[in-house]
Amino acid sequence: MSLDDEWITEICEDGGSAFALKGQGKLFEQQSAFQKVEVFETETYGRLMLIDGCTMVSTRDNFLYHEMMSHPVLFSHRAPRRVAIIGGGDCGTLREVLKHPEVEKAIQIDIDEVVTRAAELHFPELCESNGDPRAELMFIDGIQWMKDVSPGLLDVIIVDSTDPKGPGEVLFSPEFYSACHRALDEGGLIVQQSESPLIHMAILERMYRSLQAARFADARTLFFPQPIYPTGWWSATIGAKNTRLGDFRESDVATKAFETLYYNAQIHRAAFAEPEFFRKARRGWPV
Amino acid sequence: MSLDDEWITEICEDGGSAFALKGQGKLFEQQSAFQKVEVFETETYGRLMLIDGCTMVSTRDNFLYHEMMSHPVLFSHRAPRRVAIIGGGDCGTLREVLKHPEVEKAIQIDIDEVVTRAAELHFPELCESNGDPRAELMFIDGIQWMKDVSPGLLDVIIVDSTDPKGPGEVLFSPEFYSACHRALDEGGLIVQQSESPLIHMAILERMYRSLQAARFADARTLFFPQPIYPTGWWSATIGAKNTRLGDFRESDVATKAFETLYYNAQIHRAAFAEPEFFRKARRGWPV
Numbered sequence: 001m002s003l004d005d006e007w008i009t010e011i012c013e014d015g016g017s018a019f020a021l022k023g024q025g026k027l028f029e030q031q032s033a034f035q036k037v038e039v040f041e042t043e044t045y046g047r048l049m050l051i052d053g054c055t056m057v058s059t060r061d062n063f064l065y066h067e068m069m070s071h072p073v074l075f076s077h078r079a080p081r082r083v084a085i086i087g088g089g090d091c092g093t094l095r096e097v098l099k100h101p102e103v104e105k106a107i108q109i110d111i112d113e114v115v116t117r118a119a120e121l122h123f124p125e126l127c128e129s130n131g132d133p134r135a136e137l138m139f140i141d142g143i144q145w146m147k148d149v150s151p152g153l154l155d156v157i158i159v160d161s162t163d164p165k166g167p168g169e170v171l172f173s174p175e176f177y178s179a180c181h182r183a184l185d186e187g188g189l190i191v192q193q194s195e196s197p198l199i200h201m202a203i204l205e206r207m208y209r210s211l212q213a214a215r216f217a218d219a220r221t222l223f224f225p226q227p228i229y230p231t232g233w234w235s236a237t238i239g240a241k242n243t244r245l246g247d248f249r250e251s252d253v254a255t256k257a258f259e260t261l262y263y264n265a266q267i268h269r270a271a272f273a274e275p276e277f278f279r280k281a282r283r284g285w286p287v
Numbered sequence: 288m289s290l291d292d293e294w295i296t297e298i299c300e301d302g303g304s305a306f307a308l309k310g311q312g313k314l315f316e317q318q319s320a321f322q323k324v325e326v327f328e329t330e331t332y333g334r335l336m337l338i339d340g341c342t343m344v345s346t347r348d349n350f351l352y353h354e355m356m357s358h359p360v361l362f363s364h365r366a367p368r369r370v371a372i373i374g375g376g377d378c379g380t381l382r383e384v385l386k387h388p389e390v391e392k393a394i395q396i397d398i399d400e401v402v403t404r405a406a407e408l409h410f411p412e413l414c415e416s417n418g419d420p421r422a423e424l425m426f427i428d429g430i431q432w433m434k435d436v437s438p439g440l441l442d443v444i445i446v447d448s449t450d451p452k453g454p455g456e457v458l459f460s461p462e463f464y465s466a467c468h469r470a471l472d473e474g475g476l477i478v479q480q481s482e483s484p485l486i487h488m489a490i491l492e493r494m495y496r497s498l499q500a501a502r503f504a505d506a507r508t509l510f511f512p513q514p515i516y517p518t519g520w521w522s523a524t525i526g527a528k529n530t531r532l533g534d535f536r537e538s539d540v541a542t543k544a545f546e547t548l549y550y551n552a553q554i555h556r557a558a559f560a561e562p563e564f565f566r567k568a569r570r571g572w573p574v
Contacts (some may be wrong), residue, residue, distance in 0.1 A: 016308060019307075020290075020296075021305075022304070200516060225512060232512060234519055261562070261563055263563060264562075266560035273554050275555065279551065280547070
């Protein structure tokens with residue numbers, strides 16, 4: 001069966017696979033200084049944002065990604081007061097972070113303001129906390145910002161980036177992780193999306209090696225579904241500065257005053273369960 | 288971007304989505320008395336079997352499905368000696384079942400022998416236990432077989448079927464579950480693939496209602512990735528006769544003498560974690 005022009009198709013070259021959603025017209029297109037940003041209406045997934053032709057976020061399934069990029073790491077930290085989000089221009093991660101009453105300051109640094117403008121227009125629900133007095137949105141180079149920030153300023157860093165190729169590649173480098181390590185306070189945590197465990201094990205291994213090179217004391221990966229990304233199976237990896245991972249503020253999860261669609265205490269524990277092939281591969285990795 | 292004829296594409300009508308793998312030629316095609324069975328070589332997923340145009344099994348990712356259809360239910364049963372597999376003609380589930388030394392007899396009943404012949408030719412690794420003296424392969428109507436079988440004959444029933452439409456629909460009916468309930472011994476368990484939690488919640492609800500109507504005492508759903516199926520996020524639901532679910536033979540998992548790629552004790556527990564939206568929906572369901 002072949003797909004006609006009504007379908008919005010992303011080909012994953014490394015996976016030899018493609019994912020498509022039935023479209024109902026383009027709502028937004030702008031070539032920014034950095035990339036091409038598009039938003040489509042789809043038949044069943046609500047709206048879909050593409051950046052340079054790659055699926056980024058859909059109305060229907062973004063809750064999985066945004067909740068899993070924020071709540072596990074925040075509930076794994078004892079007292080997450082100061083949070084930085086690198087990338088994350090659609091503002092969905094920022095919204096989840098600001099649901100945590102302990103957070104006093106959340107700075108989102110995405111180089112491309114066009115992504116946020118497109119999100120404000122077409123994913124207004126993701127932007128509903130942009131006006132929160134604890135939120136600060138900056139449209140500058142997050143890598144430079146991280147190098148310049150005062151040491152120990154942050155409790156949690158969330159790297160909500162594109163794939164590790166092109167402009168996103170440096171966000172997976174030991175140099176960037178070193179800057180993050182310096183920017184984190186004692187016990188600070190970094191989390192970064194770490195691609196699909198089925199087809200990107202080499203990227204995951206490189207991340208573990210880079211986190212160790214940057215002197216992170218521990219690292220663990222969490223796994224979750226993400227239908228619009230290649231294989232539909234995604235991961236995020238947490239690195240810890242001068243502390244071990246494992247425990248989380250479980251009673252705070254049980255009594256949390258905000259709603260989630262995917263995340264809860266059961267899912268928190270479950271997300272860290274390592275598939276057997278991953279557990280075996282990890283034995284040979286550092287951290 | 289559009290896909291040329293080299294791509295093998297499955298459109299999921301209810302999901303408004305499509306999944307495609309880059310093909311390298313057709314290896315097998317036969318119109319059986321029941322359905323059209325095809326096998327393709329793909330660029331990155333090994334071989335891919337389609338039945339009536341729907342993706343069924345690939346070399347690369349079938350371990351997820353086959354392990355999760357067999358090991359959680361078998362390790363949840365105290366002493367699984369007698370197992371029946373309804374469907375499962377590719378023999379991958381049978382292979383996993385026969386890894387369990389407690390299993391004395393495993394009967395696979397798939398109506399279509401052509402599926403098994405195609406698997407023997409193009410997925411020989413899935414068929415490697417077909418000659419096990421404990422295995423019996425029958426090519427008859429599994430629904431009729433279940434109606435006729437002696438009451439209490441089975442410890443575990445695995446329904447490894449197609450989607451609940453067309454010929455597969457009756458396998459999701461209260462009548463079929465009643466026949467299964469009768470065929471199970473006390474404490475017996477049934478497991479059935481139960482589609483994608485993201486787009487098939489109505490099917491899951493119907494399954495819970497049908498299991499209750501068939502007098503199953505408890506039911507629980509397990510969740511796992513399955514890249515070649517719509518959304519990449521799949522589930523299976525277990526029903527229990529005159530017993531509660533929850534515990535499993537954890538020490539037997541820890542000391543199991545066979546290899547797995549995905550399943551282990553951590554994954555067993557994790558698979559039963561209920562996403563928040565599912566947990567809330569389930570409150571309104573029986574069982």
